[in-house]
Amino acid sequence: xxxxxxxxxxxxxxxxxxxxxxxxxxxxxxxxxxxxxxxxxxxxxxxxxxxxxxxxxxxxxxxxxxxxxxxxxxxxxxxxxxxxxxxxxxxxxxxxxxxxxxxxxxxxxxxxxxxxxxxxxxxxxxxxxxxxxxxxxxxxxxxxxxxxxxxxxxxxxxxxxxxxxxxxxxxxxxxxxxxxxxxxxxxxxxxxxxxxxxxxxxxxxxxxxxxxxxxxxxxxxxxx
Numbered sequence: 001x002x003x004x005x006x007x008x009x010x011x012x013x014x015x016x017x018x019x020x021x022x023x024x025x026x027x028x029x030x031x032x033x034x035x036x037x038x039x040x041x042x043x044x045x046x047x048x049x050x051x052x053x054x055x056x057x058x059x060x061x062x063x064x065x066x067x068x069x070x071x072x073x074x075x076x077x078x079x080x081x082x083x084x085x086x087x088x089x090x091x092x093x094x095x096x097x098x099x100x101x102x103x104x105x106x107x108x109x110x111x112x113x114x115x116x117x118x119x120x121x122x123x124x125x126x127x128x129x130x131x132x133x134x135x136x137x138x139x140x141x142x143x144x145x146x147x148x149x150x151x152x153x154x155x156x157x158x159x160x161x162x163x164x165x166x167x168x169x170x171x172x173x174x175x176x177x178x179x180x181x182x183x184x185x186x187x188x189x190x191x192x193x194x195x196x197x198x199x200x201x202x203x204x205x206x207x208x209x210x211x212x213x214x215x216x217x218x219x220x221x222x223x224x
Contacts, residue, residue: 118205129188
């Protein structure tokens with residue numbers, strides 16, 4: 001079950017039986033699937049393959065929907081503005097970007113940049129870039145902290161989150177808390193703007209799962 005959770009970011013519960021009341025509580029805690037103790041290796045492999053294919057199909061379906069809507073075209077003047085401003089920002093902020101990358105690497109092993117799949121205009125899916133502000137095992141540790149969650153649904157937020165890089169130094173301390181409080185973790189998105197994934201002024205790109213749950217009137221957002 002850990003392997004499935006790590007690869008596909010899904011929480012899998014191993015159990016014998018589950019009542020409706022228990023199922024509701026586990027869903028609130030972020031459980032996506034349940035499997036039984038006696039499940040064979042072959043059945044577990046089939047489930048893993050199914051989850052991967054379903055995720056890939058979801059992305060393909062979103063991309064195909066782009067053919068059924070009127071394609072959005074960014075005005076030339078706005079694209080030129082985005083290129084000039086983001087290019088200048090990257091150049092001027094390069095010392096801060098380099099220092100932040102080094103600070104993250106010194107305090108936590110692993111990738112400096114965190115990528116998440118987001119949906120832009122015309123259903124184009126791209127890698128949304130941020131400086132990594134949490135330890136590499138943040139997703140695995142999340143299930144241990146669900147009891148302290150202050151949010152409802154799939155969102156998670158808690159005071160003094162121990163998954164944030166350097167949080168053991170105290171509340172608000174450590175490179176993770178610093179770059180989050182000053183929004184420095186968002187600066188790599190200037191590269192997204194320079195590349196044309198996003199625009200400097202526009203809606204925040206939603207996740208693939210959010211768009212999959214959109215109703216028709218929500219999809220107007222993707223024409224901006």
